[in-house]
Amino acid sequence: MEDMKLIADHLVYEYNKGTNQTVRALDDVSFVIHPGEFIGLIGHTGSGKSTLVQHLNALLRPDGGTIYYDGADVFEKGYDRRALRGKVGLVFQYPEHQLFEETVFKEVCFGPINMGLETKEVEMTAYAAIKRVGLPDECIDQSPFDLSGGQKRRVAIASVLAMKPEILVLDEPTAGLDPKGRDELLSMITELREKEGITIVLVSHSMEDVAEYVDRIIVMDRGKILYDDVPKAVFAHAKELEEIGLSAPQVTYILQDLKKAGLEVDTTGITLAEAKETILEALHWKG
Amino acid sequence: MGIIHINKVKYEYIRRDEENNVEGITTAVDGVSLAVEPGEFIAILGHNGSGKSTLAKHINAILYPSEGSVVVDGMDTQDEEHLLQIRQTAGMVFQNPDNQIIGQIVEEDVGFGPENMGVPTKEIWERVKESLKAVGMYEYRSYSPNKLSGGQKQRVSIASVIAMHPKCIILDEPTAMLDPMGRREVIRAVRALNDVEKITMILITHYMEEVIYADRVFVMDKGKVAMGGTPKEIFSRVSELRDLRLDVPQVTELAYELKCAGVPLPDGILTREELTQALQKVKKLRDPHS
Amino acid sequence: MDPRTKLLGTLVYLVSLFLFASLPVYALAAVFLIFVMILSKVPFSYMVKGLKPVLFFLVFTIMMNMFLVKGEVIWTFWKLQVTREGLRQSFYMGARLILLILGSNLMTLTTxxxxxxxxxxxxxxxxxxxxxxxxxxxxxxxxxxxxxxxxxxxxxxxxxxxxxxxxxxxxxxxxxxxxxxxxxxxxxxxxxxxxxxxxxxxxxxxxxxxxxxxxxxxxxxYAGRDYIAYVVLLLYLTGLILLGKYSAELLKLLGI
Incomplete structure (x- = not known):
C-alpha cells in the first residue's frame, strides 16, 4: 500500500438527484495517486474536475464507489474525515475569498487548531507555512485584507499548508494573477514537492503550465477520465483534446507547422526548451 | 480629431488607518498622457497594481483625475453637465461577470442602459435585438444570467454596452476570470465589433495573446506608461517586458530564445506563420541546395 | 394579463379569506380559485406540489385547533379531547390556509x-x-x-x-x-x-x-381582459360580502 497513497475507486456522483435534470458529474472515475507525484488535472469547465477534487478530501460523498486513503475507506462509518482534510489539503479557486481573521498569523493558525494540535505546535507550523509560501515577516501581524491580491492568495495557501498535508490539491491557483505572479506561484508549488515531498494535484486551464511543470496528466471530459498518462502521450492527442475544448501547448502546434514546412523537427515536444532544442537540431545549429 | 484625450492625468488617493488618520498618499496614476483615434483597437498591459484599471475608470467618469484632464469626444469628464453623455459615449465592461449583470433575464439586462437613457420602448427592443445578435447571444435572450457560462455572461455585458450605442468601449480585464474558451469567445466578439462596427476598443488585460491584434499597445508600470507602440514593437523587447512582471506569447518567446542561440530571426514575431516562414528562410540560407 | 391585475386580484382574494369565517364564503372562494386556476392553465398537480413544503405547518395548525379549543366534547382519545367547536375551527383554519397558499402560489407561478x-x-x-x-x-x-x-x-x-x-x-x-x-x-x-x-x-x-x-x-x-378581470373581481367581492352577511340565513334555508 505504501506507494498507493490515495485510490479513487469507481466514483460516481450526480447533481440534482431525483429530479428530471439529473447530471452525472462523475461517471465511474478510478485512478491512483502515488506519493511524490505531480499530477495535472485538466478539462473544460463543467467536465467534473471540481467535483472530483471535492471527493479527494471527502467534502462530497460519492453516490457510487469510494476513496481509499492509506488503505482505509474514507466513507466508512467512523472514519475521521476531518483528519483526512488535514492530510489531503484542498486549496479552492480564489482562496483569498475565504479569509476572515484579524491577522495573517491567526488566519494561518485556523487549520492546525482545527486539527487539534497543541498551541506551541500550531504556532510553529503556522510560522513555517507563512515562510514556506514566501511571505515577508512584517506581514505576520497585518490584517490579511490589507495585503495585495497575490499575497492574500499565499496566505490562503499557507493556511492549508499549515495542516501539514501529504497531498496538496490546488484548484486553478494562478487564476487572475499577472504573468510574473503565475510563474512565482508555480515555482513555489514545485518547490513544495521537491523540498518537502508533498504530492501535488494541480487543476489548470493552461496547457503550457501543465506541460512545463507536471509529470502526469489526467484529462476529464463529461464526468469521465479520457486520458491518464505522461504529458507527452496526452498532448499527442491534440485533435481529440480540441474536440473537448482543450488543446495542446502552443509550441506543439509550432513544431507541427515547421514539420509541414519541411523542417525535420520532433513534433512530440511540449515545452519551450524541447522546441528550442529540436529546432536547433533540425537547422544543424551548433548548440 | 481623437476620441479620447488623456492629458497628464494624475490620480492620488489618501490611505487611512482604522482611526481614519491619514497614513499616506498613493499615486495610482502618475502623469499619463494618451490620445486615441476613432476606430482604433488599443490594448493596455500591466501587472496587477500597475494602475491600468484606475486609468480605465477615468475614461468612463467613474473616477476623476487629481491633476490633468480626460476629454471624451470633446467633453471634459469633470464637466457634470455631460456626465451621462460621456458614460454613453464611452461604455465600460468590467472584470467580474456576475457583478455587472443587473437584469434577471438576459434581454432585460441589455435593455437597462437604454432605459436609463430614456430611449422609447419600441427602440429599446430594436437595440436589444441588434446588440445581442452582434455578440451572438440572441438565442439566449430569455435565459437567466445564472444559467450562462462566464464567457457568455461577458458577451451579454458587452451587448449591454453596445445597446447604448457607444463610440468607444473600455474593457477592464474582461477575460481575467474566464477559462480559455470563454476568453476566446470574448476576444472574438471584441475584434468583430472593432472591425465591423468600427467601435473604438480599449482592452485592459494581462494575457499577452489577446493584444497581438491591437493597433497599439501601452504597457503601464507604477502608474506611468512604460512602453508604447505596435504589438510587434512591444514584443521585440522581451527582457524589458519581463522586468515589468509581464510575459510574451509563447511563439514570441521561442523566437527570442532561438535568436539568443544565434539563429538570425527578425524581432517581434507574433504568430506561428511568421515564425515558420522566418525559419524556412534560415534553413534555405544554410542549406541552399534543398 | 397585466401583473398589476394579478397583484390586486390576489390581494383582494387574500383579504376576502379573512373577512368572514363561514362555509358558503369558503365555498365561493374555492369556486373562484378553481375558476381562475382553469383559466391560468397551471396543471393541478403543480399547484398541489406547492402545498408540500407547508404540509407540516398545515397539519400542525389543524391539530392544534382540533385538540385545544374548548367546548362540547364529542370524542375522547387518551388525554386528548376533540370538541365540536374545535372541529369547526380547525376545518375553517385548514380551508383558509389551503386557499391562501394555493391562491398566492397561482400568482407566483404565472408571474x-x-x-x-x-x-x-x-x-x-x-x-x-x-x-x-x-x-x-x-x-x-x-x-x-x-x-x-x-x-x-x-x-x-x-x-x-x-x-x-x-x-x-x-x-x-x-x-x-x-x-x-x-x-x-x-x-x-x-x-x-x-x-x-x-x-x-x-x-x-x-x-x-x-x-x-x-x-x-x-x-x-392594461388590455381588455384586465378590465374583464376587474369586473369579475368586483362581482366576486360583492357576492362574498353578501354571502358573509347572510350566511346564517342561507344555511338555515338549506337546512344545515
Missing part, C-alpha cells in the same frame, strides 16, 4: 419576479406623494432577487473551503455552532459588499441615475 416587481412599483406609485422612494425599493427588490442564488452558491463554496481547513459545522452545542459560523459569515459579508460595490459601479457606468427620465423596456399595459 415572473421582474413583472411582479414592476407591478409593485406601479401599484405603490401613489406613495411617492408622501416621499416613499418607490422606484428605489422596486430596484432593490429586483437586485436582491438576482443576487440571492449567487450568494447562496457562495455560502456553499465558503463553507466547503473552511471545511477543507478542518472547520466543523455539525458538532457542539448552540453557542459553539454559532461561533463556528464566523469563518463563513465574515467572508460572505465581505463578498456581498464587494459585489454591491461592483454592481453600483456597473450601474453608474450604464447611466443609471434613479427613476427620473427613465423609460421602460416592458411597460405595463
Amino acid at each position: 415572473t419576479p421582474t413583472r411582479l416587481t414592476n407591478a409593485i412599483e406601479a401599484v405603490m406609485k401613489p406613495l411617492r406623494l408622501i416621499k416613499v422612494p418607490v422606484h428605489e425599493i422596486a430596484m432593490m427588490m429586483s437586485i436582491a432577487l438576482r443576487f440571492i442564488p449567487i450568494l447562496l452558491d457562495e455560502t456553499d463554496k465558503i463553507m466547503k473551503a473552511q471545511m477543507a481547513r478542518g472547520a466543523d459545522f455539525e458538532s457542539g452545542n448552540l453557542i459553539k455552532k454559532a461561533k463556528s459560523m464566523i469563518p463563513v459569515l465574515v467572508p460572505l459579508f465581505i463578498s456581498a459588499f464587494r459585489r454591491a460595490n461592483d454592481l453600483a459601479m456597473a450601474m453608474e457606468a450604464r447611466c443609471y441615475h434613479g427613476g427620473k427620465g427613465r423609460t421602460q423596456m416592458k411597460p405595463l399595459k
